[in-house]
Amino acid sequence: MSRKKAVKGKSSKSPKASPSSGKDGGRTGKGLAAAAAPSSGLVYPSRPSLSNSGEFYDIAFKVMLVGDSGVGKTCLLVHFKDGAFLAGSFISTVGIDFRNKVMTIDAVKVKLQIWDTAGQERFRSVTHAYYRDANALLLLYDVTNKASFNNIRAWLTEIHEYAQQDVVVMLLGNKAESSHNRVVKREEGEKLAKEFGVPFMETSAKSGLNVELAFTAVAKELKHRTMKEPAEPKFQLKEYVDKEMRTAGCCHS
Numbered sequence: 420m421s422r423k424k425a426v427k428g429k430s431s432k433s434p435k436a437s438p439s440s441g442k443d444g445g446r447t448g449k450g451l452a453a454a455a456a457p458s459s460g461l462v463y464p465s466r467p468s469l470s471n472s473g474e475f476y477d478i479a480f481k482v483m484l485v486g487d488s489g490v491g492k493t494c495l496l497v498h499f500k501d502g503a504f505l506a507g508s509f510i511s512t513v514g515i516d517f518r519n520k521v522m523t524i525d526a527v528k529v530k531l532q533i534w535d536t537a538g539q540e541r542f543r544s545v546t547h548a549y550y551r552d553a554n555a556l557l558l559l560y561d562v563t564n565k566a567s568f569n570n571i572r573a574w575l576t577e578i579h580e581y582a583q584q585d586v587v588v589m590l591l592g593n594k595a596e597s598s599h600n601r602v603v604k605r606e607e608g609e610k611l612a613k614e615f616g617v618p619f620m621e622t623s624a625k626s627g628l629n630v631e632l633a634f635t636a637v638a639k640e641l642k643h644r645t646m647k648e649p650a651e652p653k654f655q656l657k658e659y660v661d662k663e664m665r666t667a668g669c670c671h672s
C-alpha cells in the first residue's frame with residue numbers, strides 16, 4: 420500500500436482537506452470568517468500524503484466534536500492530541516477549528532482530522548455546513564450539567580438533518596471524574612444511547628478516562644468500513660467499546 424505523509428502547516432494541503440479556523444489545534448477559534456466551505460470527507464488509501472505533524476498516513480477521516488458549550492469538546496481534543504488538560508478559565512471556541520492526529524490501527528496509519536466545533540447557539544449555522552463531510556461525530560454532554568444531557572435529543576435531530584446517513588455517531592458523557600458534581604447517572608447515558616442505537620462511554624478530559632478509546636473506536640470503525648477484506652467479519656463498534664471497557668474495568672486513559 421502506498422503511504423501518504425501529512426503536510427506540515429495550519430491547514431492540510433490535501434485536496435480533500437477541510438478548512439481550519441487558524442492556529443493548528445489552538446483554542447483561538449480565529450479565522451472562522453475566512454474558512455472555506457468544507458469539501459469531501461474521505462482521503463483514499465491509494466493517494467500518498469503527509470500529515471501536518473510530518474507523519475505518513477494511509478487513509479484519512481474527518482471526525483467532528485459536537486455538543487453544548489462547556490461540555491468539554493476542546494479539552495477532550497487537547498487531551499487526545501497532547502495528553503494535557505486545559506485547567507483554569509474556560510475559553511469558549513469561536514466557530515470551528517481542527518487538529519490532526521495519526522493513529523496506527525491494525526498496522527494501518529489512520530489520520531483523523533478532528534473538527535472542534537463551537538457549542539454556542541450563535542455558531543450553529545456555521546457548524547451545520549461541516550456536518551455533511553464528517554465521517555464520524557462524537558456527541559458530548561457533561562455529566563455535571565443536566566441541560567447538556569437533555570439537549571442530546573436535539574443534537575441527534577440536528578445530526579440526522581445535516582450529517583450523512585452513514586455517519587458514525589458515539590455518545591460521550593464527559594467530566595466523569597467529577598463525582599461530587601455529577602447529576603447525570605451513567606445508566607441514563609446508557610439508556611439514551613441504547614434508544615438511539617449508538618455506542619456510549621463516559622469520558623474525562625481531566626483524568627484521561629476513555630479519551631484514547633473514544634477516538635480509537637471510531638478510527639477502527641471507519642478503517643474497517645473502508646478497507647474490509649471480503650472474508651473479514653464486520654467490525655462491531657458497540658461490542659468493541661463494551662469489551663474494551665470491560666477489559667479495563669470501566670476506566671482507561
Ligand SMILES: Nc1nc2c(ncn2[C@@H]2O[C@H](COP(=O)(O)OP(=O)(O)OP(=O)(O)O)[C@@H](O)[C@H]2O)c(=O)[nH]1
Binds near residue numbers: 507510536
Ligand atoms: N472536571 C472536568 N472539567 C472539564 C472536563 N473537560 C472540560 N472541563 C472544563 O469544562 C470547561 C469547558 O471546557 P471546553 O473544552 O472549553 O468546552 P467546549 O465544549 O469546548 O465549549 P465550547 O467551545 O463553548 O463549545 C473548562 O473550564 C474545562 O476546564 C473534564 O473532563 N472534567
Ligand SMILES: [Mg+2]
Binds near residue numbers: 492494538
Ligand atoms: Mg471548545
